[in-house]
Amino acid sequence: MRCRKAEKSFLQSFDRALEAQEKNELEEHLRSCTRCQNKEKEYRMILGVLREEEIPDLLPHFWERLQVKIQERRKVSILPLWQKWSLRVIPGTLVLILVLAAAMIFILPRRQEELSQSEILLLQNENPLLETKNLLEEKKLEDKNMMLIFTAMDEKESSRRYFP
């Protein structure tokens, strides 16, 4: 038996009984190997210390102290739940508002402002009063009425439209 195998065997011997052959081989090796003898002694000492550990008693009133702690935790457990959620909900809502605002500004199509007839004419560098002048100067009453009717059709409010 080699030293490595011997070490494995005596480590196993601390947990279970070795088979007769393995036990004999180990004993034979230990008789001839001082290094392994020392090693085994050291392991025995270490395990002896660990296994003979003197453990003190629990501190008194273990359950009573535990009971108080459990009740305290239950009382405060609702608050952290709100804190936990509020920490997520508030920034989430802010982000949502910002996203919606950005969408309204950049994504939604902007309504084109409607220009009045006069504004259109002014942009085209034309005299807006010219049409009015022509209308007023029209001699033929029938034509004048027709011109007024067509002009009034642009008016959105029906009450302001012209009816001869």
Place this chain on the structure above:
Amino acid sequence: MEEKELVQLAQEGSEEAFSVLVKKYEKKVFNLAYGLTQNREAADDLAQEVFIKACSGLPRFHFKSEFGTWLYRIAVNQINDYLRKKGRMKEISLETVQEKVVFQEDDILQREKAQVDEQRRTLVHKILQSLPPKYSLILALRDIQGYSYGEISGILKVSPGTVDSRLHRARRMLRERLGLFLSQRGGNNEMP
């Protein structure tokens, strides 16, 4: 009343049933914590935390394992966190060990032997605490608490083969670190 019934009652909110379970396991959980902390107050705090976690986790226990195994798993995780937070001892303080071994000339043989035993115990525990939690925990479960391979396998959720190899590695590490410490101390590699 059987343990399963007690657990079911505790899950339904019975404080009395939970107290019976606590009384059954408090010493075992405390012993496990003490084996690794060597501090009565710290072990007591850890044991309390384990039961608080167990209480809040009871609704999630579905009897896939024994209640005891489930509880020890919580304990192992709790102790593991504690050891990790505490940080491994980078260096074993020579003073803490030597303080206890100053021999006085007029010491009687009995006292000398007791001191040597105490020195040995302190040293082994200091080195045990310096091991990575994975190894110190398995040593505590097997060599201090005396759990079987099967029980350890259930608690740590590893195969019995892994328990075996990890345990042997842990024992080797403990012995090697002890030898290293002693050789650094004075060249004499013999155990105290």
